[in-house]
Amino acid sequence: MDDARLKRFFKFDESDLRANRNGRLSEKQEKKISADAKAERKSARDSMMILLVIASLGLGAGLLIALNAPTWTGRILIGLTLCLLWPLAWGGRAWAVVRSAPSARQEQVRSAKGRARILHYEDDFVLEVEGRHFDVEKNPSGVIADGDELVVFYLERTEEILSVETT
Secondary structure, eight states, X not given: OOHHHHHHHXXXXXXXXXXXXXXXXXHHHHHHHHHXXXXXXXXXXXXXXXXXXXXXXXXXXXXXXXXXXXXXXHHHHHIIIIIIIHHHHXXXXXXXXXXXXXXXXXXXEEEEEEEEEEEEETTEEEEEETTEEEEESSOGGGTOOTTOEEEEEEETTTOOEEEEEEO
16 A cells, blocks of 8 residues: 555645644644634534524514414414424524534544445445544545555544554
């Protein structure tokens, strides 16, 4: 197995590998991961705003309908459904979206050492090492063979591969 081909395939260099071996990110990786996390947080905030608008629209529609409902039963049912449950459900979803976005905390570098196994699911490829599954962008079989001994360095939170070396 050619280490240069591994570096090209997984897009890392020797400084990245050295840093990952020491359980940390290289400066280049920190910048990329920080930019990715910032974009994810912005997307989460945008999604939260859309979900809160949906919650507000339901609340407004519920108030309008409940106030004009001909019976008390209708007012109570519409009020409970659209004025209470609807905003709680959509607001809760908005909260969950924001909470799932990555924080500014330090990312943890982990490693998995073992025999490689390449799995293929329709158009998706997965590299399995030590029972862990890592999504890969394209078929790694030109670079890695089933049974190769590897050490895969990855981000704990996302299981994104940072670098790979042979043992």
